[in-house]
Amino acid sequence: MSAQVNDALLPETQTARPTLSRSATLLTARDVLLQAKKNTVLKSHGRPPWYGEDGARISDAFVIGIAGGSASGKTHVARQIVQSLGSIPTVIILSQDSFYKQHTPEEIELAFASRFDFDHPDAIDMPLFASCLADLKACRQSNIPIYSFTEHQRLEETKYLYGATIIIAEGIMALHDPALRALYDLKIFVQCDSDLMLARRIRRDVKERGRSVYGILEQYLRYVKPSYDNFVLPTSRYANIIVPGSDNAVAIDIISTHIRRQLDERATRFRQRMADAGPLDLIPKDRKPDPDKEYLNVTLLPQTPQLKGIFTVLRDLATHRGEFVFFADRLATMLMEKATEFLPYRPRAVITPVEEEYHGQELDAESVCGVSILRSGGPLERGLRRVMNDIAIGSMLIQSDAATGEPLLLHLQLPVSIRQRYLAENTWVFLFDAQIGTGAAAFMAIRVLLDHGVQQDHIIFVTFLVARAGGIAVLQRAFPRVRIVCGAVDNGLREMWLEGVEEGEGQSGTEGRKVWVVEPGMGHIGDRYYL
Numbered sequence: 001m002s003a004q005v006n007d008a009l010l011p012e013t014q015t016a017r018p019t020l021s022r023s024a025t026l027l028t029a030r031d032v033l034l035q036a037k038k039n040t041v042l043k044s045h046g047r048p049p050w051y052g053e054d055g056a057r058i059s060d061a062f063v064i065g066i067a068g069g070s071a072s073g074k075t076h077v078a079r080q081i082v083q084s085l086g087s088i089p090t091v092i093i094l095s096q097d098s099f100y101k102q103h104t105p106e107e108i109e110l111a112f113a114s115r116f117d118f119d120h121p122d123a124i125d126m127p128l129f130a131s132c133l134a135d136l137k138a139c140r141q142s143n144i145p146i147y148s149f150t151e152h153q154r155l156e157e158t159k160y161l162y163g164a165t166i167i168i169a170e171g172i173m174a175l176h177d178p179a180l181r182a183l184y185d186l187k188i189f190v191q192c193d194s195d196l197m198l199a200r201r202i203r204r205d206v207k208e209r210g211r212s213v214y215g216i217l218e219q220y221l222r223y224v225k226p227s228y229d230n231f232v233l234p235t236s237r238y239a240n241i242i243v244p245g246s247d248n249a250v251a252i253d254i255i256s257t258h259i260r261r262q263l264d265e266r267a268t269r270f271r272q273r274m275a276d277a278g279p280l281d282l283i284p285k286d287r288k289p290d291p292d293k294e295y296l297n298v299t300l301l302p303q304t305p306q307l308k309g310i311f312t313v314l315r316d317l318a319t320h321r322g323e324f325v326f327f328a329d330r331l332a333t334m335l336m337e338k339a340t341e342f343l344p345y346r347p348r349a350v351i352t353p354v355e356e357e358y359h360g361q362e363l364d365a366e367s368v369c370g371v372s373i374l375r376s377g378g379p380l381e382r383g384l385r386r387v388m389n390d391i392a393i394g395s396m397l398i399q400s401d402a403a404t405g406e407p408l409l410l411h412l413q414l415p416v417s418i419r420q421r422y423l424a425e426n427t428w429v430f431l432f433d434a435q436i437g438t439g440a441a442a443f444m445a446i447r448v449l450l451d452h453g454v455q456q457d458h459i460i461f462v463t464f465l466v467a468r469a470g471g472i473a474v475l476q477r478a479f480p481r482v483r484i485v486c487g488a489v490d491n492g493l494r495e496m497w498l499e500g501v502e503e504g505e506g507q508s509g510t511e512g513r514k515v516w517v518v519e520p521g522m523g524h525i526g527d528r529y530y531l
């Protein structure tokens with residue numbers, strides 16, 4: 001199954017109802033370059049952990065500021081850096097253009113007559129630029145404005161951005177504001193001859209921004225050139241590196257080597273440490289939680305003969321797919337019935353058909369949604385749909401790096417109620433994965449929700465199976481207020497090497513990779529459910 005895309009999810013720009021990207025794609029570095037548009041999260045091999053075992057962030061995103069005159073080649077330099085990084089993690093090229101202030105009708109009229117000064121620092125909403133950049137640097141989401149050069153206006157939509165390891169902020173005033181400068185790890189100025197910049201600007205603005213040559217020259221002489229001399233060029237003194245506006249391959253090479261070194265220093269061995277965490281006395285034998293253990297926030301379904309019967313079918317290697325799906329759906333519904341007990345309720349009185357008052361309860365949550373960790377979390381979505389009507393369900397694709405076994409965040413499709421911070425703070429989230437083994441994927445998914453502003457005690461992690469010997473102890477210590485609802489606790493967790501499959505006729509091959517299996521377990525639940 002691919003990412004389940006719910007109608008209640010909005011895509012990256014958030015007012016119209018546009019096309020949704022259904023596929024969780026892995027891009028090659030070449031694709032990345034070809035698609036290196038501004039204000040987009042460019043992914044290649046995914047985002048490795050950006051936090052430690054205590055759940056706290058260990059590194060901010062690496063932020064590069066690129067300033068220079070109009071058409072000096074700032075965007076070009078940003079794209080060259082992305083290309084030169086090769087197998088990059090995730091990158092955003094954030095353009096200062098997005099932060100032009102909202103214009104009045106009079107200002108727009110002046111703009112069409114080439115009589116509005118877009119080159120003065122006051123034309124740009126610097127505080128908004130700095131706060132969006134600060135959010136992205138601190139690994140939080142940001143919903144940035146979208147600006148139209150043809151309409152000379154900020155549009156109503158915003159663009160949702162989250163999860164870049166590298167952010168490149170570019171613009172003529174990118175080094176002008178002290179608050180912005182304080183956010184950069186590396187400051188670059190692109191220096192270019194004025195005649196070359198003018199020639200490039202004429203060519204670009206006629207082709208891409210719907211301008212006339214006469215208008216471009218009017219604007220250039222009146223505003224662009226004086227501003228370059230007075231405001232833009234002087235900011236070159238803040239730069240760590242001055243890059244030429246043409247023939248700059250050597251400078252790009254030096255910059256990307258520097259960035260790669262910085263990122264290597266931040267690399268972790270997160271999953272291995274989770275796997276080695278050792279067993280936790282998670283559920284005491286008598287099933288009475290020990291109040292002294294502050295990390296015990298796990299609810300295990302009562303181990304009735306009926307539940308054990310369901311698990312026996314699901315664990316049985318001989319169970320055929322139809323039966324497996326039926327019982328997995330049944331178990332998902334039981335887990336969800338239990339999980340919804342942890343939502344808040346308030347009193348509600350109703351009048352019954354025999355005209356008597358009944359004092360009952362109703363849900364007391366502004367917003368509730370589900371998020372599946374793909375693809376094994378998918379089977380639990382059916383349980384959620386059975387117990388809650390019309391609920392938005394998003395997804396996260398988290399897979400392990402074939403070589404290192406580290407979790408990598410490859411794709412996100414979150415409901416609107418999480419994308420916007422002010423909504424996320426009041427949203428309850430059911431997070432799904434079929435099992436918690438090393439706990440590394442669960443850890444990453446919880447961190448993503450917290451980055452968006454979801455409160456820890458508003459996250460209810462629902463899973464069929466937990467490995468006592470895995471990273472559950474680390475998970476619970478890092479996020480003690482996240483509730484885990486599960487159907488069984490297994491003792492074992494074994495590291496093994498999964499052989500790759502050779503490419504055959506009509507079938508693509510897969511690489512071998514390191515995996516951890518829960519024992520006795522239920523096997524690969526996603527494969528057994530979907531294949």
Ligand SMILES: Nc1ncnc2c1ncn2[C@@H]1O[C@H](COP(=O)(O)OP(=O)(O)O)[C@@H](O)[C@H]1O
Pocket residue numbers: 068069070071072073074075076077200201204245246247248
């Ligand atoms: N090093 C370069 N070599 C050749 N063309 C370039 C180079 N840098 C920029 N250009 C061209 O100049 C134009 C303006 O470049 P761009 O990067 O968009 O400028 P800026 O972002 O500074 O406004 C584009 O058409 C781009 O292809």
Ligand SMILES: Nc1ccn([C@@H]2O[C@H](COP(=O)(O)O)[C@@H](O)[C@H]2O)c(=O)n1
Pocket residue numbers: 069070071097100111118119148149152153171172224
């Ligand atoms: N409505 C607008 C807004 C800005 N400009 C010009 O854009 C230039 C900055 O963008 P670059 O990509 O060239 O860095 C700036 O010099 C403004 O004059 C515009 O023409 N219309």
